[in-house]
Every structure is written in structure tokens, then in C-alpha cells.
Amino acid sequence: MEIKIEDQKNIRILSAMGEVDMHTSPELRKHLLKAVKDKIPIVIVDLKEVSYIDSSGIATLVEALKGMMKYKGSLKLCSLSERVKEIFSFAKLDKVFEIYKDLQDATIG
């Protein structure tokens, strides 16, 4: 998995590519925890190029969400593939995370 980082005003965009699983999620976690530590107001995780996310990947997002809630930050997910969308909606995780259609919606939403 590769992660591309882009900083805009008050927003950090983390674009992940590949599968987010127990082997790759530590890399995503490192970037998310850094954003939490820096108290970035809005973090968008762009999952456009992510084909699969397992429970350790979701746990990484949950950890970041909880960390950001402490300083009233906002964690947004966008561009979920059908497979990833199913995983989220099935476990009612779509009620937990702010999920957007694409990066543009996430940025302005």
C-alpha cells in the first residue's frame, strides 16, 4: 500500500492505494496519528484506490476518529469502492464515519 499526502488549508488528504490490511494498516496508522498529534482540523482519507479494507484497517480509522473527536476534528472518508462501501454499510459503520462520494464533496462538505 502507498499513501500520498496533500496539505490544503486546515485539511490533510491521505490518499491510500492498494489493500489496507493487518500488514499495511500500520503505515496508514502512522500518518493518521501524526495528523491527530498535529491536531489537523479536517483529515480526509481518500479510498479511491483501495480495493479492500479489513478489520485492522477499520480499527485504524476508528482509532483516528476517536483521537480527532478529542479536539473536535473531523475525519472524512471518500470515494469508497463498492466492496469497501459494502463492508462499511453492512456493519453500520457508515453511521459512524462521515462518508463522501468523492474528494471534491469531502473537501467542501
Add this chain to the structure above:
Amino acid sequence: MKTEYFKEQLYTLLEFTEIINSTLDINDLMNIVMDKAKSELEAEACSILFYNDKTNKLEFEIAICNNQDTCETLKKKISIELGQGIAGWTALNKEPLYIEDVRNDKRFYSDADKITGFITKSIIAVPLIGRRGLIGVAEIINPERTNYDKDIFVALCKQFAIAIENALLYKESLERERLKHELEIASSIQKSFLPDRPVFTKKDFFIKAVNIPAYMIGGDLYDFVDLSNDKVDFIIGDISGKGISAALYMAKLISDFRHISVLNNSVTATIAHMNNIVNNAPMGMFITAIYMSCNVSKGHIEYINAGHLPFLKIGVDGVVNVIDEISGPPLGVMEYEYQPLTIELQKGEALLLITDGVIDATGMEGKHFGFNRLLDFVKKHHSSDRLLELLIEDINVYSRGFQRNDDITILELRRL
């Protein structure tokens, strides 16, 4: 005179070969061989630098000289880029170097001397190359003796490199064995957290469970708690992640569940309590779970599905329904008021609850076992009293030869 010289060289060669073959302990091997090389060449110091393929640098593994502080400083503070200094050049070019006066060689990296206070005058540096590639570089510093045979020296270093590689492989295999043994112990401890017997009966309720971790330890859990004359609670769950962290948390949660289900007298109170506990789990860990509280006299079941897979209801006539109502997100994700759902179980009816290891079992062409195959299987074998065993056999046949990545837990609840 020439014969005497060759005889001496041959003795040295044999002596080194004997030392090289004398031990599989990596530290003993490197220390004994380098100490011998140092005394043979009447050198002031010697060292071995290992190549770290993660950092792409050379790091001091062994340093032998008269000043212990110098050796410790080298090991703790100094690492060398490939191509940097004499050792870096040797590693990069995979060729030995014999430098009689380092002052005349631009490749010499003087920072190590500056840090340690050691004065390097001359160096012999030899690459150590094993079957798996570059291991590192051996260095002899300030050798007094210069009338050694370079070909024999290089040949010895080749043997030495293979011996180091063998010792490293031996160390790795010992480590693997130790880890396997530790995991076997962990596995038996983890099993002890699950109910003593995988079968539980109360009045006409019959519960049977099977739990197969993908590796030796797993993050799935199930439990039954016998609460009062008419009541039995049970849980099936899947902790996020895998391996030791999930297994440890599984052990904690089962203990908590036994305590909490007795402490609280309603499904909502128990699940709220559990959610509160998992909410404080480290690293965002969460658990998808179905928790059921059954009145075994009436066949009335109150349950919570916290982000877990649907379960199956098997009718007397073999009609199988998928019960996919979800009460809320997995436990530990957020504060949430889970609303209980209900289901009635008539005599002869059964429920089948699973974790995702069942449907995610991988077979030919990477295809998953899937929910539909599970449905078809249950429809076909719904009345068998060996339903669980047959299902496990079917999953094993389906995924034979493929690595299982997820734990499998299946729980069958029947009203006889």
C-alpha cells in the same frame, strides 16, 4: 623456504576451517574467527559490519580492540552508508581492499576515528557474501604482518561468510522454534478461556460451537453463560485485527462478558457495559458480535447484533431464513444505544451463527466460500445432527491447499 611458507599457510587454512566449523553460535563464531585473524595478522583491531537491508547501511556487529569504550562506541553510534568509506566501498563493489596507508586513500572515512579517538593507519576490508547475497564486511585494522597470501585470505573469508550465514540460519530456526513453542502455549491458554465443553444443553435448548483459529491463536470468541432456571446467555464475536493483540483482547472480553452478563439483568444493560469497555480498547480495536439472551422455557430470544454478520434461522421444514437486522455498529466504535431485537424459536427450529472466516474461506481462483454456498449447504443438511462437523468438512474441502486467513467460529442453537 617456499615449501615452509606454503606449509604455514596450509596450517593456518586448516586451523581456520576447524574454528569455522566448530560452532553454530553466531557470536562465538565471529568473535573466535576475528580474534584469530587479528592475532595471525598481528593487527591492532578488527570488526565485522553487517548489512542492514532495511536502512541500506552497514552497522558494527563485532568490534575487537584493546579499548572497550572504542568498541562500544562503534557498535552503538556508527553506521556507514553503502559506498561510504573503505567498508562501504567494499560492500558496494563486493571486492576486497588492502590499504597500506589510509592517508593516501580518498575513500577513507575518518569520522569513525574522530568519534572514537582510534587512529587507523592501514586496513584490510573483505566483503562477506553468502548464498543470500551481501552479509557485510570484515575489517582488519593496522595489521603489522603484510606477508600473507591474499588468495588464501579471500578463500578463508568466503568460507567464513558461509559459516556466518549458516549460523544466522540456525539462529533464525531456533527463534522460529521458540516462537512456535510460545504460540503453542498461548494457544492452549486461549482455548482455556472458551467454555470447557463446546456443547451446552439446558431444558430443550442445545448449543454447540466450533472454533478454529486461522493461526495458532485467534480473535474470535464465543461463550455460554447459564444464568438462572430459564435463562442462558451466549455471545459470538470477532475482534478486529489478528494475532496476539486480538487473542489477548479476546481473553479479556470473555472474562468481562461472564462477569457482566451476571451483573446486569437486561440485554441492553449488558451490551452497553460491554460497549463501554471496548470503547477504551487500545488502537481502535472493536468487536462485531451477536449477543443473545434466551428464555429456554418459552423459546423467546432477545438479542443484539452489533455490526456482525447475519445469522440463519432453520425452520422445521428446512426453510432457511437469513436474519440480517442489525442493532448498531460494532462494539467499541462509539457510544451507542443498542436496541434489542427478538426472535422466537419453536421446537425443532435452529439458529446458525458464524464469523466471517466461514464465508471468507478462499478456494480456487481466489473465490470465497460465500454466503450463498453456506445457505445451500444448510438447506441440504439442515436436519443433520452433525451439521457443524459437515459444514467444517465442506469448508476444508473448499479451501484445501489455500492459506486460511481468518478464524472460523460457528455456533448452532437448536430447540429440540
